[in-house]
Amino acid sequence: MSFIPVNEPLLNGNEKKYLLECIDTGWISSEGPFVEKFEEQMSTRVNRKHGVAVSNGTVALELAISSLNLESGDEIIAPTFTIISCVAAIVRNGCVPVLVDCNPTTWNMDLSQIEEKITPKTRAIMIVHIYGLPVDMDPILSLAKKHNLKVIEDAAEMHGQLYKGKPCGSFGDVSIFSFYPNKHITTGEGGMVMTDDDYIANHCRSKRNLCFQPKRRFIHEELGFNYRMTNLQAAIGIAQLEQLxxxxxxxxxxxxxxxxxxxxxxxxxxxxxxxxxxxxxxxxxxxxxxxxxxxxxxxxxxxxxxxxxxxxxxxxxxxxxxxxxxxxxxxxxxxxxxxxxxxxxxxxxxxxxxxxxxxxxxxxxxxxxxx
CATH class of the missing domain: 3.90.1150.10 (Aspartate Aminotransferase, domain 1)
Incomplete structure (x- = not known):
């Protein structure tokens, strides 16, 4: 019997066709047209105004938190049962993670524990949908409104999932996806920040691209990062999205x-x-x-x-x-x-x-x- 791997992606759509188009046209960097098309199509799919394609889901989380303009020492409530990227992004932004346990049947964060963790320093709640079932969002959104908190939605594992008929990735102030090979949609590596907020989108676009300025490209007012997605990756993502x-x-x-x-x-x-x-x-x-x-x-x-x-x-x-x-x-x-x-x-x-x-x-x- 041949080895059965834990995951193997399915690449039987237009992936090869679109990749060849990138090669034939010479557009293989982040400047290529597939990047913007992928952002637009993902935004349409999850009913968001903006999508900002980046190099992976981890940096999508870091940019998402950065865009909220939180201060050092501000607290963000998050699940303890999650991948390290979530809490690492909180720490790297100078914030303090405050953890809650998970529900024993859904494996998502235990909503009953969240309100008791809210303090005067709490500024946001990070929701992470786990393994196939989404977090029950309505109570979270009500709690956030009550306490004037931001909501960060990690929908990395939720491509194509709906919560009460609404797409995961469409909730809160900012949400993210990952396109690692074990996800429903893969670009090899890759991620995307989703939002309806113009400021958040512009902040993430600038930060992912070294904070180049439109008219004075090599004069920098801020330090950014090279978090760009390539045209090659986006081409695969579009072919995958067609089959979601x-x-x-x-x-x-x-x-x-x-x-x-x-x-x-x-x-x-x-x-x-x-x-x-x-x-x-x-x-x-x-x-x-x-x-x-x-x-x-x-x-x-x-x-x-x-x-x-x-x-x-x-x-x-x-x-x-x-x-x-x-x-x-x-x-x-x-x-x-x-x-x-x-x-x-x-x-x-x-x-x-x-x-x-x-x-x-x-x-x-x-x-x-x-x-």
Missing amino acids: DQFVLLKRKLGGLYTQLLSDLPNIQLPLPKTDYAENIYWVFGIVLNNINAETVMEMLHQRGIGTRPFFWPMHKQPVFNKMGLFLDEEYPVSEKISNYGFYLPSGLSITPTQIEIVAENLKAILMEGK
Whole structure:
């Protein structure tokens, strides 16, 4: 049996055609026309006024926070169960991350814990949609309005997902996407800042491009960054965006098949198929074991030729932040549990039903027969 990777992107649309157009025209840098087209098409897709394409999702977060003009020491509430990019972006902007635990069934941040974390220094809430289900946005938006807080929406994993019929990526003051190869839309590396605010969009466009000035290009009033997306990347992104609806259907079929094959396994938590505000798009198919360390099962699957990936490790447990004096003695039991016992199975767009059956059979053998 050949190795089944945890993810393999699907590049069977117009990707090659558009890449050849870039090469034939010589437009391979960030100056090419596909960049602006990709920004416009993503903005239309998620009902935003502006899209600002950048080199990856991490810098999209950093620019998004930078655009809010927060001051050093201002607090931003964020989930502890997320990727490090989220809290790193807060810290790098001189702000203080304040963490909340996650919900045990959706794996998204526990909304009931947010208001108690609000202090006179709180300026924003960072929402991170996790693994396939969005955060319940209405209570967040109401809370932000009540306390005059900004909302940053990390929709990196939510291409094509809807919350109550509205696109993820359309909420709050500023939102971001990532286009890493394991996302529904990939550009290899890449990201985008989305907003309806003209100032935020202009700020991000300037900062991503070294703060060049329109009329006096090489005289700089501010220090910016080279966070530009290339025309080559944007060309792939447009070809991927053309197939997004098909990709979402494919992912839901993938999730449904895994659920069908694994539903009879005892002592295992499968992803929640839906809530009253959204249907899961299964960015990844995660599972949480009961009293069996995830690393042990992952290693056994690897020995059988099956790739896996651990769940995010909580931010309050990250050595780099603890060394900074952050989150010392803080405990978030739900996140700690699912990080120790959770991982996700091969679930990229290129996986076949036969491969899913092989993964399920091997997981069952390990968990039920002890092999």
